[in-house]
Amino acid sequence: MSQPFRLDHGGRVDRDTPLQFTFDGRPIDAFRGDTVASALLANGVTLVGRSFKYHRPRGIVSAGAEDPNAFVQLGHGARTLPNRLGTVTAATLGLKVRHVNAWPNLEYDLMSAFGLVAPFIPAGFYYKTLMWPRRFWPLYEHVLRHAAGLGHAPTAADPDRYDHVHAHCDVLVVGAGPAGLAAAHAAVQSGARVLLVDEQSEAGGSLLSTDERVDGLPAPQWAATATAELAATPGVTVLPNTTAFGLYESNLVLLAERLRTDQPDDAGSESGARVWRVLPRQIVLATGAHERPLLFANNDRPGVMLAGAISTYVRRYAVAPGSRAVLFTNNDSAYRTALDLTDAGVPVAAIADVRTDTDGDLPSEARAQGIPIHAGAAVRRAHGRGRVAAAELCSLDGAPLGTVECDLLGVSGGFAPALHLHAQASGPTEWDPTLAAFAPRPGSGIHPAGAVAGELDLAATLRQGTQAGSAAAAAVGCSNGSEPEVPRATESTQAPIQPYWLPPGDLAGAKPQFVDLHEDVTLDDLRLSLREGYESIEHVKRYTTLGMGPDQGKLANPLATGVIAQLLGRDPASVGTPRHRPAYSPVSLGAIAGRHIGPLADPVRVTPMQDWHEAAGARFENVGQWRRAWYYPQPGESMHEAVARECLAVRHRVGILDYSTLGKIEITGPDAGEFLDRVYTNAWKRLRPGRCRYGLMLGEDGMIFDDGVTARLDDQRYLMFTSTSNAAPVLAWLEQWLQTEWPDLRVYLTSVSEHWSNIALAGPRSRDVLAAAGTDIPLAGRDFPFMTFREGHVAGVPTRVFRISFSGELSYEINVAADRARHVWESLVDAGRPLGITPYGTETMHVLRAEKGFIIVGQETDGSVTPSDVGLGRLLSRRKDFLGKRSLSRPDSVRPDRKQLVGLLTDDPAQVLPEGGHVVDDPGPQRPLPMRGHVTSSYVSPVLGRSIALAMVSGGRAALGERLYVATLHNDRWLPARSCHPVFYDPAGARQHA
């Protein structure tokens, strides 16, 4: 038989389904139902890793999520998963498991030389030692990273998809042990919608590793029956392999479900994990407890295990984790382990119990089995290098009691409630002196039950679970009127534990004694931290890295609280624990991202002309979530060449632009004009129907918020255009004023941004194109003048055509319902082909408007710019109030040295200024240089045959023509320029009126 430590009978493993996986390439035989850890133990593999700092050999400590050592790397290639716990990972056929923390290999670990040279690196070593000399940091970092191990991330993109699901229930039960099963059962009886989750592959928790009976059945059998019944009940969901890893405000709970655990090499395979986002109305917390380790020298040796874990391996997995055991305890539970081992034929050579009174039921039973019991005794030191070989016993005053040979040393320091979830959301906790641990108090909507509530007796746990389940159901109004039945088990009594934190007297001097096995934090480190004044548990944590490993200090922190309390001579209640934070156990980043990756990472918004742009070879740029055509390069053309061609086409012939992304708001009601008067700086009531006007919108601080054209559709209806990126903010802003300040105004706002596509024709031939495409709108200048709109058909489709211009050319913006926009676009392109119509993108649009000195909100403005700053003071009405008006007369708003919009022309017309470049008077030697302003827009202007720029320059408008210099990214290279009026082309505006 290849599994020398597998027991002949018993356990929950399926001996008819053998399977094989590999550990560091070595084949490991296992059965279905094994975890990686139980299979390794069955094969006599005790060394699973090297420690983080000292590279000491480390073995499996626990049988659950609290293990500090059993981190392994699963799978390979793009699907590899680092830092998975072998104690909760199901053993599956073909799974590739590797150690994470030894180099070059586990048996011969070079890095343990680190441990030999500097046997114990004091806490704070990294901060103190590796700060200097700084130039060695890359070397330190390289060596330390290599040394630190902690697994490695995949280097290729994850091929898997991960699922996310929202779920709701009346009662979420976390943990399917005795308390959780009883609670779920009771809640279901009351008619509640129940979600029951458990991190293990099989429900039952502690029931799976006890020989007790429930309702007359062996406990594991009762658990299986109860679970099957629940799963078959409508309205109940049972999720095994699912860890509740985070509890947040409003009792939002995040679950990570591991999927497809039966597949070979399942680590991260298709839908390797699913994250559930649960909003339960009530929570039953049945998360159990973690056994506490005990301090003695070399307490980190492989073979030192939690006593309860030994029972679990023996009873649930039919594995003897050793061949001769010693147990060290401060409570009764280790005696049950002693009996389990004896049952399994593993001799127990001694039990050291720090208590002097060892006459309880369980100790008496152990004594009756002939197990030597040392009362008032402790383990002083473990012997053995790669594995425990013996335990050195002594009395609590230090008197030697002999050295007992063993390869298994079980420890039990009592049980600390697994209150992590509860505490993550700041649920109330309190120090329970009978447990010598913090326990949760019921929080809002949270019902702790079972071991997490400090209840260690099975019968009482079942009772408490039942009560919690029905209380949770009752809290959401579910009840069937009768008392739920409590599953029955034999009552037992246990003697109280005796807290044992710090070995007494000179026992405490034996070294090294590990408090945190994962982070290699020793008792001496805690002493050093306190000596240096870091007494708060949060400071101790940061100074020593206590609890900062991927195990989150599940075993270390409850121990550290007691140790620190004793070292400081304080009450543990006042020491507290480090803040608990999600995630309870590692969750892969892919699972957190879910399906929000690749094309689904964020919505990509496109216009009805998207396909056409793509077919025309457009390059795109992202404008918020919009994808907009940027420019349309012809074969072999650079961006610069394409933009120049597009610009000249608009200036000399005609161009066509998809401007559908503009925000559009219909403003309706008898007070619409009054409303516009209040939100825009200029006057609106007297605008005649059929006409358009440019408007500026300010924040109450007087700074430009948005701009755009608004048209009066009829007496009581206006259509407002907003900038693309401000479409949603402007609507929210207008609604806020209407709803909260001016509810008396009879105005309704409706977004029509998506209903109307907008196609801009610009250039001297745009009128001809519109005519050629076919329209019933009279186009002659006197019939359809600048800043008016007309309704009619274009290419057979109803439209609203606006004669407005963002290019300074004769221009029409054609609003057409989006479902026929593509037809109108194509008709215009066809009609314009003989006239040389050229599609142009956002880059050309920007060049054309910059040539005209038109601002773009968010480019020339940045939330600190008033209308006067950009030369639009003429739009400020003196005769009415408007939002932001009062701020314009604040002293700061009228400072003569405010930054003002100017044009900049470089001395060398071929030089293009960098956008964002600082503007100074004189780049002389003085430092820091006084700033005059910054470049906001800068382009090559094809029609002018030179570069142009817009800039915000302090006091710039009064000093047009002055000599200025613009910084570049190259040291001390300054570009000389002269300021000028910001309208570079057609300053009289004749072209747009053509």
Place this chain on the structure above:
Amino acid sequence: MPSPIPRRSPLGEIQSAESPPPDGQLVERPFLTHLNLRLHPDDAEALAAVHQVIGVQLPLTPNTITAGGDVTAIWLGPDEWLLLAEHHQSDALVADLQDALASHFASVVDISAGQTVIRLRGPSTLDVLARGCALDLHPTVFPPGACAQTLLARAQALLVAVDDTPTFDIVVRRSFAPYVAAWLEDSGRQFGLHFPTSDTA
């Protein structure tokens, strides 16, 4: 006079007289009439006038719909509704409503081209929606006739529980429709759901 130019839906459907009504578990319901209606809920005369035109009472209970004839009225806010109509020409319905409400403070705006409806039907409907919607859509909480404006994945959406098949209509804005459709297909893959057109695409 109706325009002879065919309409294109956000998900690429092209309107034609012959095309059969969409059938399947995941389909677009293109080319419906969508009207945004605003009026004060205390204006009983206006409510009655609308009832007269569309044949159903406007729902005054938040997050519910009323349906009858070929118009569905969906609550969007205390003074705001979406009217979805199957067979109407939107221009005619807008005109009728505007006439009926001429003497009232009200607004009727055609937004038909600005949004579309995606219909999800069948046993996996709730499972698919649960992948991106944080609301509890269980029939005890969200029965047929309930509606909600909320987030579906990262897009705003209006969900309407149509019947207990279950069938849900998802109203989304035009530019978000391709994203929502891709997202629904991705979420629905594990349940074998896809749009009919994606077979050939």
Place this chain on the structure above:
Amino acid sequence: MLLIPCPWCGPREDDEFTFGGEADFPRPAEPEALTDEQWADYLFMRDNRRGRHREQWCHTAGCRRWFIVERDTVTNEILGAGTYGGSP
């Protein structure tokens, strides 16, 4: 995650909402009549209370209504919500 009770739609997750700052800072009726200091007070100064706090929220992804929430800024407990007019 904060569940915010929209008076119209009931409790919804916070990502459906936009925060609008402290409530009860009405716009002065005649801004031009105010001194610079009084105007700056309206513009910039907020109480930022510890404990009970009245604030504006908009159900942006839902019914688009602005409403008032009373929230304890220490515990984040929501103590009540009210509309700017009308009731469901």
